[in-house]
Amino acid sequence: MTPSREGARIALAVGAALALGFAIMACVSDQPWAALRALLTGPLPSIERAVDGRVVVHRLVRFGAWLQDATTLTLVGLAIAIPFRARQFSLGADGQLFMGALAAAVVSLGVGDVPAAIALPLAFLAAAAAGAAWGLVAGLLKTRFEANEIVTTLMLNVVAVQVYRLVVGRVLNDPTAGFITTPPLPDAATLAPLIARTTVTAMVLVAPAAVAAALFLLRRTTLGYEIDLAGANPWFAVRAGVPVARATVLAFALGGAFAGLAGFHVSNALLKRLPIDLTPGIGLEGIVVALLARGRVGALPLAALGYAYLRVGAQAMERATDVPREVVLVIQALIILFVVSDRLAPLALGLARRTGARVRARIGGRAA
Amino acid sequence: MSLDLVAAGTVAAMVAVATLRAATPIVFASLGGLISELAGCINVALEGVMLVAAFAGVITSAYSGLWFPDAPLWLHPWLGCAAGLLAGTALAGLLAVFHLELGADLIVAGIGLNILAQGLTVLLMAHLTGDKGSTASLTSFALPNLRWPELGDVPVLGALLNGDGGAGHNVLVYGALAATGLIAWTLRHTVFGLRLRAAGENAEAALAAGLAVKRLRYAGLLLSGLLASGGGVFLGMGYLTLFQADMAAGRGYLALAAVFLGGRRPLGTVVAALVFGGATVIAARLGLLAVPAEVVFMIPPLVTIAALVLVKQHQRLAARRRAAAGRATLLSS
Numbered sequence: 001m002t003p004s005r006e007g008a009r010i011a012l013a014v015g016a017a018l019a020l021g022f023a024i025m026a027c028v029s030d031q032p033w034a035a036l037r038a039l040l041t042g043p044l045p046s047i048e049r050a051v052d053g054r055v056v057v058h059r060l061v062r063f064g065a066w067l068q069d070a071t072t073l074t075l076v077g078l079a080i081a082i083p084f085r086a087r088q089f090s091l092g093a094d095g096q097l098f099m100g101a102l103a104a105a106v107v108s109l110g111v112g113d114v115p116a117a118i119a120l121p122l123a124f125l126a127a128a129a130a131g132a133a134w135g136l137v138a139g140l141l142k143t144r145f146e147a148n149e150i151v152t153t154l155m156l157n158v159v160a161v162q163v164y165r166l167v168v169g170r171v172l173n174d175p176t177a178g179f180i181t182t183p184p185l186p187d188a189a190t191l192a193p194l195i196a197r198t199t200v201t202a203m204v205l206v207a208p209a210a211v212a213a214a215l216f217l218l219r220r221t222t223l224g225y226e227i228d229l230a231g232a233n234p235w236f237a238v239r240a241g242v243p244v245a246r247a248t249v250l251a252f253a254l255g256g257a258f259a260g261l262a263g264f265h266v267s268n269a270l271l272k273r274l275p276i277d278l279t280p281g282i283g284l285e286g287i288v289v290a291l292l293a294r295g296r297v298g299a300l301p302l303a304a305l306g307y308a309y310l311r312v313g314a315q316a317m318e319r320a321t322d323v324p325r326e327v328v329l330v331i332q333a334l335i336i337l338f339v340v341s342d343r344l345a346p347l348a349l350g351l352a353r354r355t356g357a358r359v360r361a362r363i364g365g366r367a368a
Numbered sequence: 369m370s371l372d373l374v375a376a377g378t379v380a381a382m383v384a385v386a387t388l389r390a391a392t393p394i395v396f397a398s399l400g401g402l403i404s405e406l407a408g409c410i411n412v413a414l415e416g417v418m419l420v421a422a423f424a425g426v427i428t429s430a431y432s433g434l435w436f437p438d439a440p441l442w443l444h445p446w447l448g449c450a451a452g453l454l455a456g457t458a459l460a461g462l463l464a465v466f467h468l469e470l471g472a473d474l475i476v477a478g479i480g481l482n483i484l485a486q487g488l489t490v491l492l493m494a495h496l497t498g499d500k501g502s503t504a505s506l507t508s509f510a511l512p513n514l515r516w517p518e519l520g521d522v523p524v525l526g527a528l529l530n531g532d533g534g535a536g537h538n539v540l541v542y543g544a545l546a547a548t549g550l551i552a553w554t555l556r557h558t559v560f561g562l563r564l565r566a567a568g569e570n571a572e573a574a575l576a577a578g579l580a581v582k583r584l585r586y587a588g589l590l591l592s593g594l595l596a597s598g599g600g601v602f603l604g605m606g607y608l609t610l611f612q613a614d615m616a617a618g619r620g621y622l623a624l625a626a627v628f629l630g631g632r633r634p635l636g637t638v639v640a641a642l643v644f645g646g647a648t649v650i651a652a653r654l655g656l657l658a659v660p661a662e663v664v665f666m667i668p669p670l671v672t673i674a675a676l677v678l679v680k681q682h683q684r685l686a687a688r689r690r691a692a693a694g695r696a697t698l699l700s701s
Contacts, residue, residue: 024488028495089475147676150412150475151625154618155669166662287479324494329487336480341470 006294013338014292014306021331025323035321042316043309064198066305066312068270072262073304074207076286078214079135079259081297083149084290085218086251087231092138092153094283095160096131096256100263102164103130105182105274108189108267109172119189123268124261131260132253134160139252143245149252161280168276180276191269201269207301210258214297217254227251259283285311288332291339307332381527383649388541391645393418393607393616395544396599397623398641399551400460400592402634405627406555407588408568412478413463414596415620416485417456421600423489425452426611427496430508445509445605452601453594459485460593464586482620490613502612510609511539511601538606543598551595552634564588596620625672629679640675647671 026032043066079093104127111119138156141147174183191201218224226247229237237244262282267274285307292303314328338344397414404411411417429448432439463481466472494500515536516529530536555561566574567584575581599619604611622644629643630636647668654664 024491028491091479141673141677145677145680147673147680148625148628151621151628152673152676154621155625155672158618158669159666162662162666166660169662170660284483287476291476324491324500326487326490326494326500329483330491333480333482333484333487336483337466337472337477340472340476340480341466343469343471 017334035323038317038320039313042313069308070304071207075262077289077300079255080286080290082255093259095157096259097263098164099134100127100131100260101267104264108185116188127260127264128257132257135252135256139249203265387646393599394641397596398626400595401627404592411592413481416482417596418600418616419485421452421456421597422604424455425601426508426604430506453597456597457593464589540602
């Protein structure tokens with residue numbers, strides 16, 4: 001399918017999911033229209049002209065939340081999309097993110113009084129390494145022991161969250177904080193906001209850079225080619241002498257490194273200290289982002305921006321109306337289902353008649 | 369029988385009972401996973417099916433109490449059970465339609481349906497009770513327990529059959545045992561079981577032999593939904609007597625692990641499910657000691673991973689031994 005057709009199909013899927021989500025909102029809410037408005041305009045700052053002629057920008061916080069959420073989502077999207085190039089369904093971005101955040105915090109607190117030029121890169125690399133190591137485990141389990149990666153990555157997520165809680169609660173705990181958390185990370189190791197009053201930091205630029213690096217790796221290097229071959233036809237790849245197992249393991253590790261960077265973003269840019277009850281689950285959102293991008297790494301930032309918009313809008317909606325933000329889970333699920341249903345869009349578009357014969361043939365073929 | 373032996377037997381019986389109770393939802397779900405896997409389209413949405421079934425069961429039993437106050441009390445939980453089974457099977461049916469009719473990738477669609485179930489249950493729960501955590505504010509019913517009072521005085525056996533404090537076992541615990549036998553028998557000894565496995569083993573050959581492969585896969589997915597719903601209903605109307613957000617807590621994925629671990633055979637699958645149940649029981653017992661809770665929570669996932677690795681190693685060694693034995697026979701002849 002051509003990119004434009006593909007784009008139209010995804011737009012249609014998202015539109016249909018939103019419409020169905022709205023129908024559900026109308027069922028559970030007294031103010032569905034207000035909820036929809038909050039959902040769709042929530043992340044935008046409002047720009048007004050004050051009485052004295054100056055331009056005043058309101059609600060920058062939510063705009064910032066949108067950008068920083070998109071940053072996280074782009075990185076965890078990479079963590080899903082790269083193993084997927086090798087046809088591996090890694091659901092492990094969550095655990096890798098937790099390990100990355102933990103490693104970044106440990107290094108930041110551990111290096112002591114050093115300039116930012118040393119502390120920041122160290123924490124950055126520690127996060128990437130920890131995420132990659134956690135991804136490597138899943139990769140090795142898959143290639144050495146043929147352990148189903150969906151199951152192992154989910155199990156490793158649970159283990160990672162518990163390791164995180166163990167270390168934050170019992171090793172790094174700051175007794176003066178009043179709640180269970182690490183001490184604040186030193187200023188030298190944290191990133192300052194780029195836009196005042198928001199949490200948007202230089203990481204917002206790192207995310208597209210990470211995508212560019214991943215693109216370069218996948219398109220221009222031998223390893224990237226091997227990963228693609230291992231995914232496209234592992235049998236052929238083995239016969240052709242491609243080290244399929246190594247490529248698969250490295251795809252997991254690479255994905256993990258990016259999820260680890262998402263952890264760095266959480267610890268050293270957003271929160272600047274790690275609470276014990278950091279909520280798991282953002283890693284799984286990477287699936288939606290990777291799906292919306294249809295596995296195209298270059299399209300990840302766009303998909304992440306779109307999906308983050310929806311998530312921040314949902315938070316605005318929950319605050320403004322009686323609709324819980326879980327409605328976004330439903331919309332998210334519907335987007336997933338509609339996007340992967342290859343035969344849904346042609347049917348819906350009325351192309352059914354023109355391509356009727358081919359579709360019928362394909363249904364017969366798929367059943368076989 | 370000496371007293372020590374009786375005491376040890378009673379403790380063993382208690383552990384067995386606790387394991388069975390913790391494993392019941394996983395047993396149901398893993399049987400569902402098995403049947404769909406054998407039909408050639410593994411049901412990744414087991415987790416969502418359990419959630420939806422538990423939710424529908426709890427809500428229906430609670431509202432049937434409100435709507436039909438005159439109905440006999442024993443009826444409400446069974447209405448809830450029926451609604452739970454129906455709702456869970458419907459979700460599996462949705463997966464079947466998306467995969468078999470609309471060409472959606474099985475795994476991605478399954479994950480999507482899990483997310484849908486997670487969102488919808490919390491959304492509706494918040495709408496009905498105003499609480500996003502649990503349905504504690506509703507009075508829902510549990511399915512009855514079966515007890516054998518006449519055996520209560522028999523040592524060990526009484527503890528085994530009547531459980532902690534002589535309360536008996538939930539009817540669905542027996543349901544899980546019955547389902548295990550039934551599924552094992554159906555898959556092995558019936559024409560339907562043979563055809564189902566054929567559709568999964570080699571779809572083209574099955575099609576050439578005149579089997580309705582698509583219909584068989586529908587049957588496999590719907591049956592898997594029905595079985596996993598049994599586990600979900602047990603969670604909401606037996607294990608606990610309410611619905612909690614994200615109540616399945618990964619059991620659906622554990623069930624998938626059990627299918628692979630059990631070598632895609634009914635008994636192996638159920639044994640693996642029991643091992644997972646046992647891991648949670650051990651974790652709970654350790655939690656009573658001075659072991660940090662975090663370490664305790666790591667045990668079930670680590671047991672799962674270790675089991676997957678060990679079984680593979682075992683299979684590999686067995687294959688090597690067979691090969692060696694074959695070589696020896698060839699050389700000696």
